[in-house]
Amino acid sequence: MNTILLGPPGAGKGTLAAMLKDNFGLLHISTGDLLRDEMKGGTELGKTIKKYVESGELVPDQVVIAMIEKKLSEKNSGSKGYMLDGFPRTTVQAQDLDKILTKIGQPIDYALYMEASLPVILQRLTGRRVCRKCGAIVHIKNRPSKVAGVCDVCGGELYQRPDDTEETIKNRMHVYAEKTAPIVDYYAKQGKLETLSGDEETEDLLKIVAKIFNDGQRTDKIKGSTGH
Ligand SMILES: [Zn+2]
Numbered sequence: 001m002n003t004i005l006l007g008p009p010g011a012g013k014g015t016l017a018a019m020l021k022d023n024f025g026l027l028h029i030s031t032g033d034l035l036r037d038e039m040k041g042g043t044e045l046g047k048t049i050k051k052y053v054e055s056g057e058l059v060p061d062q063v064v065i066a067m068i069e070k071k072l073s074e075k076n077s078g079s080k081g082y083m084l085d086g087f088p089r090t091t092v093q094a095q096d097l098d099k100i101l102t103k104i105g106q107p108i109d110y111a112l113y114m115e116a117s118l119p120v121i122l123q124r125l126t127g128r129r130v131c132r133k134c135g136a137i138v139h140i141k142n143r144p145s146k147v148a149g150v151c152d153v154c155g156g157e158l159y160q161r162p163d164d165t166e167e168t169i170k171n172r173m174h175v176y177a178e179k180t181a182p183i184v185d186y187y188a189k190q191g192k193l194e195t196l197s198g199d200e201e202t203e204d205l206l207k208i209v210a211k212i213f214n215d216g217q218r219t220d221k222i223k224g225s226t227g228h
Contacts (some may be wrong), residue, residue, distance in 0.1 A: 002101075003081065003112050004083070004084040006113040006184065008176040008180075010125040012198035015205075016196065020083050022079070024080060026079060028078060029085065030085040038067060039073075048063060048204055049067075053061075064087055068097070068100070068155070069104060083112075091183060094183055110194050116197055117200050121198075123141075124139070126164060130158065131153065132157045133150060134154045134156055
């Protein structure tokens with residue numbers, strides 16, 4: 001099952017990714033992580049990426065796509081598919097990516113778009129606190145530290161990131177929706193878009209995703225059998 005994950009900050013994409021890994025054995029491919037790993041590895045590709053990053057330029061699409069292709073061509077032991085996270089962000093990127101994925105025989109089956117209502121997103125993000133020293137993340141209601149304002153891991157000070165305030169969150173969501181609309185459209189036209197609600201409990205979400213995957217396989221079988 002090959003998927004791409006879409007969704008604004010705070011919609012619960014991280015929870016979805018963890019669930020897809022644990023329950024369906026999907027390999028999480030975050031382009032941010034891939035870029036960092038490649039630079040750490042010191043490969044030719046890594047050196048090229050580093051030049052762009054250090055000069056403050058965007059890494060070109062073709063480099064990102066080459067990196068994804070490389071990752072998907074590796075033997076990924078035990079994984080039953082992938083979930084792409086953080087790419088593509090534009091329709092042109094989506095088209096270029098589709099060509100490569102078709103070439104290597106691993107096309108996208110589903111675009112999973114995680115949506116959540118504004119109050120839920122606000123509750124999640126405005127309650128988030130980050131440790132100044134070690135970067136650990138807590139939530140003042142959902143996952144509080146033992147002592148308020150103090151990190152459980154290292155004793156550092158917990159603070160609210162300036163972009164986790166109500167006003168900036170609303171703005172970020174608006175920007176995300178505007179930027180992502182063409183991509184959502186692109187996969188909808190291919191009949192691959194599945195919208196999920198981040199307001200759901202994880203257990204319910206699991207049932208919904210399992211049904212989407214099962215129905216998809218059934219449709220494939222029907223399509224396959226009519227061809228003979
Ligand atoms: Zn800490």
